[in-house]
Amino acid sequence: MNINKLLLGFFVFASTTLPVAAHEAKYGASLLGSSEVPANASPATGSVLITIDFDLVTMRVETNFSDLLGNVTAAHIHCCTDPGTNVGAATQVPSFIGFPLGITAGTYDHTFDMALASSYNPAFITNHGGLVSTAFNDLVAGLDAGKAYLNVHTDLFPGGEIRGLLSPVPEPESYALLLAGLGVLTLFARRNKRETAHG
Ligand SMILES: [Cu+2]
Numbered sequence: 001m002n003i004n005k006l007l008l009g010f011f012v013f014a015s016t017t018l019p020v021a022a023h024e025a026k027y028g029a030s031l032l033g034s035s036e037v038p039a040n041a042s043p044a045t046g047s048v049l050i051t052i053d054f055d056l057v058t059m060r061v062e063t064n065f066s067d068l069l070g071n072v073t074a075a076h077i078h079c080c081t082d083p084g085t086n087v088g089a090a091t092q093v094p095s096f097i098g099f100p101l102g103i104t105a106g107t108y109d110h111t112f113d114m115a116l117a118s119s120y121n122p123a124f125i126t127n128h129g130g131l132v133s134t135a136f137n138d139l140v141a142g143l144d145a146g147k148a149y150l151n152v153h154t155d156l157f158p159g160g161e162i163r164g165l166l167s168p169v170p171e172p173e174s175y176a177l178l179l180a181g182l183g184v185l186t187l188f189a190r191r192n193k194r195e196t197a198h199g
Pocket residue numbers: 074075076078089151153
């Protein structure tokens with residue numbers, strides 16, 4: 001088989017799948033008391049999935065949590081700092097709009113327009129270039145680097161009862177691309193082996 005045709009096929013495949021993967025990014029985390037700084041012994045658990053849409057400039061926040069010892073007072077994303085340390089809130093304060101407060105278990109699903117200043121903590125915009133666009137870029141960079149965490153504050157744990165350090169979730173398209181790439185490499189390896197044997 002003509003290796004150039006094979007490579008062309010690979011690049012056509014890559015160019016049709018890449019934009020899908022590149023215009024959306026997902027970040028996930030488990031929410032635990034042991035992830036707080038300092039850690040606490042809360043039996044509560046939860047999870048969070050963040051989806052950034054770079055075309056729409058939106059951020060979807062999907063969260064669930066249960067078994068909190070205290071009642072929820074606020075929830076938002078803090079950024080940007082190294083794991084094991086604390087930093088101020090980056091997103092809407094005092095809490096995500098519509099986040100269920102005053103309860104110990106619940107769910108939340110809201111999509112924020114990240115082109116609006118109201119989706120951020122004003123201090124985060126001030127400290128990150130002074131513009132919504134620079135704040136957005138820094139927040140995404142923080143998410144990519146594993147330097148942002150979702151924190152659920154309660155009346156018993158004002159500093160946060162459960163939190164999760166957000167990290168990138170690979171898209172299915174990325175896996176397909178990776179497998180296609182490995183397939184090409186395998187064909188190259190076979191071809192080289194055969195040529196060596198003959199020669
Ligand atoms: Cu907070």
